[in-house]
Amino acid sequence: MKARTLQKDKVNIITLGCSKNLVDSEVLSGQLAANAIDVVHENKKLDHNIVVVNTCGFIDKAKEESINTILDQLELKRRGKLDKVFVTGCLSERYRNDLELEMPQVDAWFGTMELPLMLKRFEVDYKAELVGERLLSTPQHYAYLKISEGCNRTCSFCAIPLMRGQHVSKTIEALVAEAEGLVKKGVKEVMLIAQELTYYGLDIYKKRELPRLLHALADVKGLEWIRLHYAYPSKFPLEILDVMRERENICKYLDMPLQHASNNMLKAMKRNITREEMSELIHQIRERVPGICLRTTLIAGFPGETEEDVEELKAFLVEHKFDRVGIFSYSHEENTSAHLLEDNISQEDKELRAQEIMEVQQEISLERNQEKVGKTLKVIVDKREAGRYLGRTEFDSVEVDNEVIINTTKRLKIGDFVMVKITKAFDYDLEGELV
Known part of the structure; x- marks a missing residue:
């Protein structure tokens, strides 16, 4: 010793x-x-x-x-x-x-x-x-860019404000400098993260400034993909979509956790939005950005959730056909307002409901993937595994979404972009030939 x-x-x-x-x-x-x-x-x-x-x-x-x-x-x-x-x-x-x-x-x-x-x-x-300086633990070609810290939302299930405090935005200048530093290290794709992206700027600029930030980041030379994670649906700033449509290096991808689709549950979760408003928002998003990939996250087994609520959620998924869905079993967290409710659904039932919902999504995911067969897509090469290359399209984020199996005898460089013609579709992955 x-x-x-x-x-x-x-x-x-x-x-x-x-x-x-x-x-x-x-x-x-x-x-x-x-x-x-x-x-x-x-x-x-x-x-x-x-x-x-x-x-x-x-x-x-x-x-x-x-x-x-x-x-x-x-x-x-x-x-x-x-x-x-x-x-x-x-x-x-x-x-x-x-x-x-x-x-x-x-x-x-x-x-x-x-x-x-x-x-x-x-x-x-x-x-x-050293603000903005960090030693990347991700592969050299992509990195996360945290645009703010904390959260001012009061969702009844969430303990994040207890652990991360109130929302604090970084300045646009600081984030642009950080992005430029990442590009110098070889980063080609950044994933914008925060507890809540759409609130960005309200504290320091007194208005929502995510669109202005996106324009500034899109001007950074060498930044080929900018991806948006964790957007809150209530009071969603639609101008984001105009920037996404106008700027080529902003991925047509939006991660917007909805948590549920039953009005009873949305009210109990204090989400400040109704099912009808969410439906209208989804239509507007798809109208303004044709071909956009929508990812969402859901919670199964919130206190008081009924079988009818679960059926309503499944029907919502079938109606809107999200490209990507993740799901959590509800966790009863101390000092959240939902902790005052009785956690009346067993862990086993929570997991069964989550599985049931994901089975519905699995079919939708396969259907969505099959639509891509025959198309040629731009793919970033992420890694070589078991003798083959794996990459992602602009419609897929790291670790949580689909991968593309790239069939080629050529030697590819990790982090390069290649064109791949999709030949096969699976539930959650694609396969294709290098063009």
């Missing part, structure tokens, strides 16, 4: 949860590296002596995974394989007092906004001049 501490520190960062957490880890890495501290992400070699676990506290499964990961690292520390274990992120922000009592072996706990404090533990200072 003593011999280890004589060596230079090497820090391993383990990131759990969403892409927003991943960006936080990348920023921490950038700060440590700039202070001459050796840092790696998800290190498999186990040649590090300090671990930072960046936790997720969003739903029960995520919390369980975070706790198990911390316990695994503490076991390595007990066996003398690690000198220190630090914990940060959403779980730490929300449950720090309880966790400190349960896991006293953790060397220090930090909240979501305590990066300068964490750096003090490494005996270095936060370098303000």
